Amino acid sequence: MSRTPDDRMPDDSMPDDRMATAPQAASRPAGKVGIGTHYLRYSSASVLVMLAGLISFPALTRLLDNTQYGILGYYETWLMIAVAVAKLGAQHAIIRFYPYGQEGAGLRGFATNLFLLPMLVSLGLWALAMTVFFCIDYFGGASFSPVLWLAVLSIPLMVFVSLVQMVLRAGEHSGLLMVTRVSWRWLELAAMLGAVIALERTALAAYGGKVLAAAVVIVFYVHWVRKNLQFSRQALDVSQFRMALRYGMPLVVNEIATVLLISIDRIMLKGLLDDFAVVGIYTIGYSLALQVSMLMHAALSESFVPVANRNYETEGAAGVRSLKRQVLFPMTYASIGVGVAIWCVGSEAVQAISGADKAASGPVFAWIGTMYALYPLLDIGGYGLLLHKRSMTVLYLTLVVAALNIGLNLWLIPTLGVMGAVYATVASYALLGAATCALCPRELRRLPDMRTLLLALGAAAAFVAVVRLTDLFGLVSPWTRLFTAFGLWLLLYVAPVLLLDARLRQLAAGWRRRKPA
Secondary structure (H helix, E strand, C coil): CCHHHCCCCCHHHHCHHHHHHHHHHHCCCCCCHHHHHHHHHHHHHHHHHHHHHHHHHHHHHCCCHHHHHHHHHHHHHHHHHHHHHCCCCCCHCCCCCCCCCCCCHHHHHHHHHHHHHHHHHHHHHHHHHHHEEEHHHHHCCCCCCCCHHHHHHHHHHHHHHHHHHHHHHCCCCCHHHHHHHHHHHHHHHHHHHHHHCHHHHHHHHHHHHHHHHHHHHHHHHHHHHHHHHHCCCCCCCCHHHHHHHHHHHHHHHHHHHEEEEEHHHHHHHHHHEEEHHHHHHHHHHHHHHHHHHHHHHHHHHHHHHHHHHHHHHHHHHHHHHHHHHHHHHHHHHHHHHHHHHHHHHHHHHHHHCHHEEEEEHHHHHHHHHHHHHHHHHHHCCCCCCCCCCHHHHHHHHHHHHHHHHHHHHHHHHHHHHHHHHHHHHHHHEEEEEEEEHHHCCCCCCCCHHHHHHHHHHHHHHHHHHHHHHHHHHHHCCCCHHHHHHHHHHHHHHHHHHHHHHHHHHHHHHHHCEEEEC
């Protein structure tokens, strides 16, 4: 890709503080904070959610055996697929068609046609499906698992939460979304652990606590919706709902394909090996990797996408490229640094957190955690198809990658077991990231600059070489190996990139000086 003057870093050597403030300030509506503040809030929320995960993950993996953990992960996969269908694509329409700068009738029409109407239709379809489900269970003698029943009953709760959170995200209410998300996660932690400890050490008790926490959060969200969203029969416009369906339904199929890409491994491990314990081994490693994705990707995406949409509407492709330049510069160092650390000591992290009996999940985390750390570079750099409303292209791409993942699983799981599912997932995500960048419209594509990439890779290679050659000085305890590796990481990765790249030092100094918006 040729670089235009707008596509370069100023001077290609100085990121200075203007780089992170001036472009977004120019297009930022009055009263709205910039992407830096959004990212700080979302990443702070992710850290606090991860902290809850770092408590619940070792506790649940020690309280539940691999079989019970596998049951939890197995039915959670089916729930994610069902919720993806039940949302009818409304969450995507909310993000894309949020009425920026409109008040009164515009907001009422948005709330009525893109929030309330999809929610009511979804609830009606769920009630119909529940009736069929109950008849199959009661009259057909299917005897569905109680965990499955809890998952089915929680579908409308999850749909409502998702739509409200998308409204908060589209409206750039990152502060409120941060507080509610963190509160929900910690409440869920208390409810799940309380149920498992007080009642029984089973997946059913854990899932019951999870549903109880969701119900409490929904009470607050209902209050917020009644206070902040106005619905009007006069504003009802079925054509808007149809427009949202046309835009969102391909992305529903895309979301289902994404869920399959993320979680079909668990279903296929159970189907091909018929062992919930194997599913548990995979789920434990994958669950820890998802914590990496939450910090490295989810928080960034939540702050990046609304601002990218706004910049595209107000400044065009140049505004999006400028935003990508701001984000990718520090993200390149962060992604490669975190990725190489997980690659080297991911197995030790699982053993330290979950115990020696969960050591089999270590390689799962090392591979998939590294993949999740690196993936944002391709996802952000290649973001652009949805700005051109090419949702069908996104759908076809995800379907192809999901089909590849299924095919690789069918081939690799019978011969390699758990690691076959791991290799299938990593290969599929690599293809997805590369294709996303390749298909991104040229005027919107932006990849990390070569100087940053080479410096990060060089420092990462030095760290890997020392860890492998010394075997961390023969240390045995997982915790001592982790702390030693962390010291080497600071010395061999963090210090060199800070010393050799004045742009990064200036950017970090600017962040420290900047007052919260």
